[in-house]
Amino acid sequence: MSECIFCKIVQKEVPASIVYEDELLVAFKDIFPQAPVHLLIVPKAHCESLSRMTTEAEMATSRVPFLAAKLAADHGLVGGGWRLIANTGADAGQTVFHLHFHLLGGKPLGGKLCQ
Numbered sequence: 001m002s003e004c005i006f007c008k009i010v011q012k013e014v015p016a017s018i019v020y021e022d023e024l025l026v027a028f029k030d031i032f033p034q035a036p037v038h039l040l041i042v043p044k045a046h047c048e049s050l051s052r053m054t055t056e057a058e059m060a061t062s063r064v065p066f067l068a069a070k071l072a073a074d075h076g077l078v079g080g081g082w083r084l085i086a087n088t089g090a091d092a093g094q095t096v097f098h099l100h101f102h103l104l105g106g107k108p109l110g111g112k113l114c115q
């Protein structure tokens, strides 16, 4: 998708602090971090959200929990804990419509998933 910011990061047309990359997934630091560790795990294939899953994005997405656990360990989050979330659609506050998963940790994140 030519106007998608995450596609542009995947294509290296826009810079990002990439911490992991393989053939299906890329992970980079969120530009407005909400925790000491705030990474975005992104399937390379464009897919709008979990509500618009494509076959191409499905295999990448299935690997996200495993990669999240690896990145959490790499960033020292296993002891304190961490959170993996995907905002999906307007009510969830999704702002970038290229499927992504937030990996958050490094401080107590609070017990509430919604207000």
Ligand code: AMP
Residues within 6 Å of the ligand: 005, 014, 016, 029, 030, 031, 032, 033, 040, 086, 087, 093, 094, 095, 096, 097
């Ligand atoms: P969401 O609200 O779930 O769609 O999350 C989108 C996230 O992408 C937000 O946390 C933004 O801070 C982050 N974001 C937007 N543009 C960039 C960018 N160019 N590089 C890194 N993170 C970004």
Ligand code: ZN
Residues within 6 Å of the ligand: 001, 004, 005, 006, 007, 008, 045, 046, 047, 097, 098
């Ligand atoms: Zn995209």
